[in-house]
Each structure stands twice: as structure tokens, then as C-alpha cells.
Amino acid sequence: MLAAYTDGLLLLNDTASDAVNTAQNSPTLDFKAHYWTSTDHYSNYFLVNTGGSFYIRRAVDGGASASVFNVDSSSVSIPGVLNSNQANLTTTSSDGVVLNSSTAALVGTPVRYSPSLRFTGRAWNTTTPASNTINFIQEVRPVSGATTSGSLYWAYDNNGGGYADWMSLSSAGLLTIYNNNIKTTNTAGLLLTNDTASDAVNTVQYSPELHFRGHRWTTDTTVDQASEWRIYNQATSGTATSSNMLYIDHSRAGAAYVNAFNLSSGGSGYFTGALGASGAITGIQGVYSNRSNLTTTSTVGFWAQETTASTAGVPVRYSPTLDFTAHAWNTTATAADNSINFRQEVIPVSGTTTSGSLSFKYDNNGGGYVEILNLGSNGGVTIKGDITLDGAVSGRGGINAIGTIVSDRAGLTTTSYTGVLIRSNTASTAGVPVRYSPAQIFTARAWNTTVTAADNTINFKNEVRPTSGATTSGSLYWGYDNNGGGYADILALNSAG
Numbered sequence: 001m002l003a004a005y006t007d008g009l010l011l012l013n014d015t016a017s018d019a020v021n022t023a024q025n026s027p028t029l030d031f032k033a034h035y036w037t038s039t040d041h042y043s044n045y046f047l048v049n050t051g052g053s054f055y056i057r058r059a060v061d062g063g064a065s066a067s068v069f070n071v072d073s074s075s076v077s078i079p080g081v082l083n084s085n086q087a088n089l090t091t092t093s094s095d096g097v098v099l100n101s102s103t104a105a106l107v108g109t110p111v112r113y114s115p116s117l118r119f120t121g122r123a124w125n126t127t128t129p130a131s132n133t134i135n136f137i138q139e140v141r142p143v144s145g146a147t148t149s150g151s152l153y154w155a156y157d158n159n160g161g162g163y164a165d166w167m168s169l170s171s172a173g174l175l176t177i178y179n180n181n182i183k184t185t186n187t188a189g190l191l192l193t194n195d196t197a198s199d200a201v202n203t204v205q206y207s208p209e210l211h212f213r214g215h216r217w218t219t220d221t222t223v224d225q226a227s228e229w230r231i232y233n234q235a236t237s238g239t240a241t242s243s244n245m246l247y248i249d250h251s252r253a254g255a256a257y258v259n260a261f262n263l264s265s266g267g268s269g270y271f272t273g274a275l276g277a278s279g280a281i282t283g284i285q286g287v288y289s290n291r292s293n294l295t296t297t298s299t300v301g302f303w304a305q306e307t308t309a310s311t312a313g314v315p316v317r318y319s320p321t322l323d324f325t326a327h328a329w330n331t332t333a334t335a336a337d338n339s340i341n342f343r344q345e346v347i348p349v350s351g352t353t354t355s356g357s358l359s360f361k362y363d364n365n366g367g368g369y370v371e372i373l374n375l376g377s378n379g380g381v382t383i384k385g386d387i388t389l390d391g392a393v394s395g396r397g398g399i400n401a402i403g404t405i406v407s408d409r410a411g412l413t414t415t416s417y418t419g420v421l422i423r424s425n426t427a428s429t430a431g432v433p434v435r436y437s438p439a440q441i442f443t444a445r446a447w448n449t450t451v452t453a454a455d456n457t458i459n460f461k462n463e464v465r466p467t468s469g470a471t472t473s474g475s476l477y478w479g480y481d482n483n484g485g486g487y488a489d490i491l492a493l494n495s496a497g
Contacts, residue, residue, distance in 0.1 A: 009029075011029055012026070012027070013026050024051060025049065025051065026050075029047045029048075030045070032044050042062075043059065043060050044058065044060075045068075052072060054070065055067050055069070055070045056068050066079070067079055068080055082097075084096035084097060099117060099139075101115065111143070113139055113140065116138060116139035117138045119135070119137075120135050121134045125159075133157075133159050134157075138152065140152055149170070151168045151169060151170040153168045154167040165178050166179070177189045177190060192210060194208060198235070203237035204234075204236065206232055206234055206235060207232050207233035207235075212228065212229045213228045214226075214227050214228075227251075228252075229250055230247075230249050230251075231246065234247045234262075244265045245264055246262065248261040258272070302322075304320040304321070304345075316347075316348050321343045321345040322343070325341050326341075327340065341363040342360065342361070343360070343363070343369055344361075346359070347359050355376070356376075357376045359373075360372055360374070371384060373385075386406060387405040423437065428468070436464065436465055437464035438463070440461060440463070441459060441460070442459070443457055457481075457482075458481075458482060459480070460478065460480055460481075462479075463477055463479075464476055464477075465477055474494070474495050475494040476494075477489055477492045
């Protein structure tokens with residue numbers, strides 16, 4: 001045959017249409033067959049050109065015919081189900097339905113969308129009132145460039161108002177859900193729901209899980225290892241007010257999941273490991289560090305860490321602070337709420353031998369933080385206020401106080417009770433038979449009026465000096481020093497009186 005179309009069978013109605021008979025159908029091509037159920041039946045399939053569309057229709061036992069397939073100039077309609085039945089498929093992908101943009105892209109037309117797959121439903125609008133069409137489409141939108149790519153888009157239209165994108169899946173695997181113009185109303189973007197009701201037997205129905213999977217290379221065992229996280233709602237059976245839990249669990253290399261964090265509906269959050277944050281951590285109900293099975297090994301419960309290394313240009317970097325804020329009512333003429341703030345932070349010291357201190361500071365209503373206590377890395381304590389003690393105080397280093405040290409114990413009678421204990425805590429030995437007590441030092445200052453006028457320190461100290469022997473003893477000594485010139489004994493009281 002030639003390349004031109006040639007009639008093999010022509011079913012012709014050559015009667016022209018007119019204003020009265022606006023269409024002249026073609027004769028039909030019929031296919032009739034019989035089949036048995038409990039009795040004989042027959043069905044007719046026939047093909048007909050209605051002037052504007054081509055139909056395949058079906059009738060059973062001489063009844064009215066119904067369309068099963070029709071084609072017009074722009075679309076194909078199938079009133080029933082379209083099946084793509086392919087036999088002997090294995091693990092190789094095979095096309096079932098292809099929606100193909102068959103015209104090549106050009107420099108002038110660099111992108112051509114695929115045909116869309118449209119789903120149309122109908123709903124009754126009780127306001128209009130009228131039937132409205134609800135339309136969803138699915139289509140590929142390519143991206144032109146040095147490396148071409150594209151995304152599979154889903155869009156929505158309500159009764160011809162125009163399509164709006166609501167989800168896309170890019171060729172890089174990025175799923176984007178569009179939920180525009182929601183303003184300040186909480187609106188679900190992705191809902192993972194278990195809608196099976198609980199009952200007396202199945203008292204809890206967990207939500208589906210949201211999974212995140214990545215891979216990492218282990219440097220010790222040199223193998224690939226899968227790392228997985230999951231989030232889910234772990235409903236809790238109990239009273240009507242019992243809390244529910246949001247769980248975040250972790251699994252490594254296919255092992256069982258281990259809980260890393262859980263959040264209760266009451267607002268409490270629990271970390272099973274250390275909590276790290278680059279910003280401030282705010283706890284409305286409190287921040288807890290609950291760790292189980294601890295023994296005698298120190299384990300981090302809370303860590304405020306400066307992660308940027310010091311340099312020659314920035315030789316000192318303070319730690320983040322741990323702040324405590326309370327409120328008190330100020331009863332003066334300008335009565336108002338005042339904030340009472342305390343702060344802890346590490347203050348490093350740069351030098352040939354680095355050191356640091358743990359500083360405690362106080363602020364009243366934003367007036368500025370002032371240090372009130374400092375714990376040095378050498379064990380020394382500096383207190384810039386009065387010290388009131390309900391019991392004995394013991395210090396291996398010096399205890400420095402800008403204010404008064406008070407040992408305040410109630411209920412004492414005629415039994416001696418230690419108020420301040422200054423003790424040499426290392427036992428003497430045959431090699432070191434005598435160890436003096438730490439000294440108690442009193443320092444005052446006086447202005448030296450000589451030619452080299454300057455501030456001078458005036459120092460008195462007292463200390464116990466033991467005596468080794470068959471019968472040990474000792475004396476309480478007082479010494480004097482003028483401006484660092486060296487202590488000289490001025491008084492001694494021995495154990496014999």
C-alpha cells in the first residue's frame with residue numbers, strides 16, 4: 001500500500017446536515033456475540049461517527065447502548081475503568097500509561113510541560129447553590145539549564161477558579177508542600193494519622209512514624225552504616241487528663257531504636273543524653289537532666305560550652321552563662337515589679353599557664369551585674385560580701401571575703417562547737433614530722449609619708465606550730481609583717497599555757 005490513507009471498508013452516510021438535522025451519524029460497525037450465564041445472552045459492540053466524536057458503545061440483550069469509549073478533536077473519554085494489563089512483567093519497569101510531550105524543546109521554547117493527569121470530582125455548593133467541580137492535576141515541569149532537571153507537580157482548582165500548586169517532588173528528591181496564605185492559623189502541612197479508635201482491649205493506638213535515614217562511614221570499622229531517626233506520637237492510656245508523648249528515637253546500623261528525646265503534652269521535655277544548643281535554652285516548667293545507671297564516673301547533665309577556639313587576637317572567650325531570674329515587688333513610692341538576677345559563668349585567664357575561675361554575679365532589676373563570689377581554678381574562694389555559716393567552713397586554699405565572715409549557729413549551750421576550722425589536712429610522717437596549720441591573717445593599710453610615699457600593708461597572722469617528740473605538743477604564734485618585709489614572731493602561747 002501507498003503511504004497515503006486508503007479505505008479498506010467505508011461505512012458512508014453522504015446526507016448533508018442542515019439547520020434541522022444538525023448532525024448525520026455514520027452507519028455503525030457492529031460486533032455481536034453470545035455468552036452463557038444461567039441462560040443465553042448476547043451483547044453488541046458497535047463503532048459510530050456522530051459527526052463530532054467517535055464512539056464505541058455497548059448494548060446487552062437488545063437494551064439501550066452505553067458509551068464505553070469516545071474520542072473528540074481534543075480528548076479521549078472512558079466512562080468506565082481503563083486497565084493496563086501486561087503479562088510476564090518482572091523487575092523491569094514497563095510503561096502502563098504514558099503522558100508524553102512529543103514536541104522537542106528549542107532555544108526559543110526551552111521548556112515544554114508534560115500533558116497533565118487530571119482528576120475531577122463534583123460537590124454541591126450549598127451557598128450558590130450549584131454543582132462545583134473539584135480538580136486535581138499532576139504534571140511534569142522541566143527546568144532548562146546547563147544541567148536539565150524537573151519536578152513532578154500537583155495542583156488544585158475549585159470550580160474553574162484557577163489551579164494553585166500544592167505539592168512538588170523535584171528530581172533531586174525534595175518534596176515541597178505549598179500551603180499559602182494561612183496567616184496566623186495553624187494549618188496541617190503533613191498529617192500522619194492513625195484513625196483506628198482505641199478500646200478496652202487495644203487501649204493505645206500509636207500514630208504512624210516520620211522517618212529520616214542517612215548513611216555515614218565509620219573510621220574504625222571502615223564500613224557504611226545506616227543512621228535512622230523516627231518521630232511519632234506515643235499515646236498513653238489512663239485518665240481523661242493523662243499526658244501523651246511525642247518520641248524521637250535513634251537507630252544505628254539496623255539496631256533497635258533508642259529514645260533520644262520525648263516531649264509530654266504537659267510541656268515537659270526529656271533528653272536521654274546531653275542537651276546541646278547554640279542559643280539560649282528556656283524552660284517554662286524546668287529543665288531536667290534525668291540519667292539512669294550512673295555509677296562513680298562523672299556524666300554531663302548540663303553543659304554550657306563556648307565552641308569557638310581562642311586565638312592570639314582573642315585570647316579569652318567566656319563560657320555561656322547560667323542565669324537565674326526571680327521577681328520581687330518594690331514597695332517604694334514608685335512601686336513596681338523588680339527582677340532579681342543571679343548568673344554563673346567561667347572567666348578564663350590567658351598566660352603562660354592558663355587558668356580560670358567560676359564567677360557568680362548579681363543584678364538588681366537591670367542595674368548591671370556585679371561579681372559577688374569567685375571560685376578559682378587553684379581552689380581559692382573570693383566572697384565579696386558577708387559570710388554567714390550555720391556550720392564549720394573548711395578550705396584547702398585561702399578563703400577571701402570582702403565582707404564579714406559570720407559563724408552563726410543557734411541552740412548552743414556550754415558544749416564547744418567549731419565556728420571556723422583552720423586545719424592542716426595532710427598527715428605528718430617520719431620524713432615530715434611537723435606540718436603547720438594554715439595561718440589566719442589580718443591585713444590593714446597605712447600611707448607611708450616618707451619621700452617614697454606609698455600605700456603599705458600592715459599584716460598580723462596567727463598559726464599553730466606543732467612540736468614532734470615522744471609527747472607531741474605545740475604553740476599558737478602571732479607574727480607581724482610590714483609591707484611584705486617578712487613576718488617576725490611577736491607572741492607565742494604554748495600548749496603548757
